[in-house]
Amino acid sequence: MIGDAEKTSRPRRRGRPREEHFLEREHELLESALELFLHQGYRGTTITQIMSAAHVSKRTLYQHYPDKAALFKAALEYGIAELAISRETLAAVESDDLEQSLQRIAAILVRNLMTATGIRLITITNSAAYSVPEIAEYAYRKGSEEINSFISELLRRHVPGCSREKAERAARAFQTLVIGGLARMRAWGVEYDDASIERLTLLRARLFVKGILKV
Numbered sequence: 001m002i003g004d005a006e007k008t009s010r011p012r013r014r015g016r017p018r019e020e021h022f023l024e025r026e027h028e029l030l031e032s033a034l035e036l037f038l039h040q041g042y043r044g045t046t047i048t049q050i051m052s053a054a055h056v057s058k059r060t061l062y063q064h065y066p067d068k069a070a071l072f073k074a075a076l077e078y079g080i081a082e083l084a085i086s087r088e089t090l091a092a093v094e095s096d097d098l099e100q101s102l103q104r105i106a107a108i109l110v111r112n113l114m115t116a117t118g119i120r121l122i123t124i125t126n127s128a129a130y131s132v133p134e135i136a137e138y139a140y141r142k143g144s145e146e147i148n149s150f151i152s153e154l155l156r157r158h159v160p161g162c163s164r165e166k167a168e169r170a171a172r173a174f175q176t177l178v179i180g181g182l183a184r185m186r187a188w189g190v191e192y193d194d195a196s197i198e199r200l201t202l203l204r205a206r207l208f209v210k211g212i213l214k215v
Contacts, residue, residue, distance in 0.1 A: 173208070
């Protein structure tokens with residue numbers, strides 16, 4: 001009887017909170033979602049497939065993501081965060097020469113997007129532009145806004161009389177023409193060797209600078 005009383009009086013062990021456990025598994029969930037979205041597209045991927053690949057229950061998933069669109073958005077944000085480059089990294093290569101600064105920045109950004117992780121994100125976003133354009137547009141803004149801000153500020157420092165509005169437009173053009181072009185071509189299956197990528201990146205950055213100084 002005494003043994004039973006002692007046993008009853010012992011505090012029961014509690015497992016880890018479910019939320020903490022989910023956060024530990026969220027990486028696997030979002031990775032699984034990205035891989036399925038990459039190979040099957042947004043419309044071709046189901047919540048059930050994602051749950052099965054990530055070994056997550058339906059109840060747990062819907063507690064955090066109310067629908068597939070919300071999960072897709074979260075997966076894109078996760079992918080964008082993986083590719084994030086700090087302002088400090090970009091600032092470290094700035095010099096007194098605008099063309100040289102933009103060439104160095106372009107090289108960093110292009111190399112980043114040319115990785116398997118970068119190509120995966122571009123491929124998924126391009127595909128989603130047709131099925132869920134509002135989320136694809138959101139992903140583009142989310143992934144480019146910090147870089148646009150940095151380049152806009154750099155242009156205003158280096159180009160006399162460059163207004164904020166002009167600098168912001170030019171920064172967006174820089175990303176589209178200099179950075180995004182090569183990565184999109186790679187995502188479409190066009191192969192470049194490292195030397196070609198470097199040469200084209202430097203050339204595009206140079207042409208951009210010549211254009212921005214004349215506009």
